[in-house]
Amino acid sequence: MTDSPLRTLVVDDEAMAIERMQVLLSRFEDVNLVGTAGTGGQALRLIEALTPDLLLLDISMPGLDGIGVAQAVQRLPQRPTIVFVTAFDQYAVTAFDVAAADYLLKPVDPARLGQALARVRELRSNAPAAPAEEDGYVKEFWVPHRSEIIRVDVDAIDMIEAERDYMRLHTADRSFLLHQTIKELERRLDPELFIRIHRSKILRRDRIKGLVHLGYGVWSVDLGDGGDHRIGRTYLSDVKRITGK
Structure with a gap:
């Protein structure tokens, strides 16, 4: 005990x-x-x-x-x-x-x-101990949604954005709020699958179609959705590393 x-x-x-x-x-x-x-x-x-x-x-x-x-x-x-x-x-x-x-x-x-x-x-x-993740990274999130708790598969997440004390998990057709800091979330996600591009945004690597130079040292990530996904200066070198530059 x-x-x-x-x-x-x-x-x-x-x-x-x-x-x-x-x-x-x-x-x-x-x-x-x-x-x-x-x-x-x-x-x-x-x-x-x-x-x-x-x-x-x-x-x-x-x-x-x-x-x-x-x-x-x-x-x-x-x-x-x-x-x-x-x-x-x-x-x-x-x-x-x-x-x-x-x-x-x-x-x-x-x-x-x-x-x-x-x-x-x-x-x-x-009670039997819960099985640990094989590689130590989270594979799913369980999030409150109305009167339910819904499982969100990590593989279904395209983008994660900070909203005050919550993180919004974006999938292809829905989004869910998770009460967790972006720092903790980044630690739990596989860096081979996700990359942080800003202090308030994490993207799935394989959703990135390209990088766009907006001038004056400002860069943005192109996800093909027409959105504005600016890269924070602190994270620019890590994001550029995806291209081998």
């Missing part, structure tokens, strides 16, 4: 319920509360961004409810363990249909929460 704290995300549409759970969790040294969410959609975004070990999840919420969140989570390659925390007992059968580790009724008893955490620890210690 690992000694590392359980990285935990609490999801509940009631602020008082979240506050009470925060107080309860503070009694357990082996729990690290990494975030809270008030809606199912927000929960999916935080799960993708924070990759928690444990999800303490309310069921009855407006919009995407806890069961919907749990169903979406099942598609993730690195799934958090789910413990439902609810005021209603009629969802118990459905909860275990989506592989919940435990089912706690509000108001949560501290001793009962301790039992649930111990069960989560046991389940996670016995």
Whole structure:
């Protein structure tokens, strides 16, 4: 059994319920509360961004409810363990249909929460390790999209652009937002397949049709889409290396 704290995300549409759970969790040294969410959609975004070990999840919420969140989570390659925390007992059968580790009724008893955490620890210690990528580079991304989590194959990505705290993954016909820094994303991508041309843009190498000199030392990448893909001066020598120049 690992000694590392359980990285935990609490999801509940009631602020008082979240506050009470925060107080309860503070009694357990082996729990690290990494975030809270008030809606199912927000929960999916935080799960993708924070990759928690444990999800303490309310069921009855407006919009995407806890069961919907749990169903979406099942598609993730690195799934958090789910413990439902609810005021209603009629969802118990459905909860275990989506592989919940435990089912706690509000108001949560501290001793009962301790039992649930111990069960989560046991389940996670016995779980098989996720297979590593053969070459160490990411092969797919799982991104929140409305009420789903969708798999985006790296081979389908043409371009990646920064948008504030997110990265937009462009495919042939759609785009998806991923909560990750461009520096981290660049590290995870195979440099034989992708190249960074700007502080806010990464391109797939085999989509590049040519380079265009715009004058005054300014260059752009031609993707054949009519877009303006300026090359940052810091990255110009790396991009030119593609042509052997």
